[in-house]
Amino acid sequence: MDRLAKYSAAGLFLAFCASLAPWTFDFPLNDDWAYALAARALAATGRLTLSDWGSATQLPHVLLGALSAKIFGFSFAALRAANLLVAAAAVFVFVRLLEEFEIGPFERLAAGLALALNPLYLVLANSFMTDIHYLFWMLAACLFYVRNIKDPAVARALWLAGACAAAAYLTRQLAVALPLAFTA
DSSP: HHHHHHHHHHHHHHHHHHHHOOOSOOOOOOOOHHHHHHHHHHHHOOOOOOOOOOOSSHHHHHHHHHHHHHHHEEEEEEHHHHHHHHHHHHHHHHHHHHHHHHHHHHHHHHHHHHHOOOOOHHHHHHTTTTHHHHHHHHHHHHHHHHHHHHTTHHHHHHHHHHHHHHHHHOGGGGGGGHHHHHHH
16 A cells, blocks of 8 residues: 555646646636747757746756657647656655655655645646756755755665755756755
């Protein structure tokens, strides 16, 4: 049962978002258009052209958007659906991080649902903003840093933490603090 509980918060999040269905409408929310322009240009031309309205770095975010546009065709609905999957993955990684801290299964589920059903998280997950991608990469980096701290013999965890911190930095520059925080 505990094995299934790891996925329940992310699964409930996806089911709840599917019931809302704002992602089925093809229009931008907030500054989606600024990030979508870069994803559309990359999918169409193969060249990275960032909008001045977006954050300075957004590479993993734009790459996923371009991949989504290549597979499903460019639409805000497809970009939102890709972002919802990343949001569900972030909830899953958050629950796994809590598991590393040996938090009980009920508390992990409650914390995962508190994140997943937070109104701000729901709004950002149903958009194509960089916030969700940054949170995913930041949580993944923290997960691997904690695994490395718990067992330094697993060198792979440190490399994965560094790669996730780099992806977080390439999404938002604030992530430069991740390696510094775990180094201290």
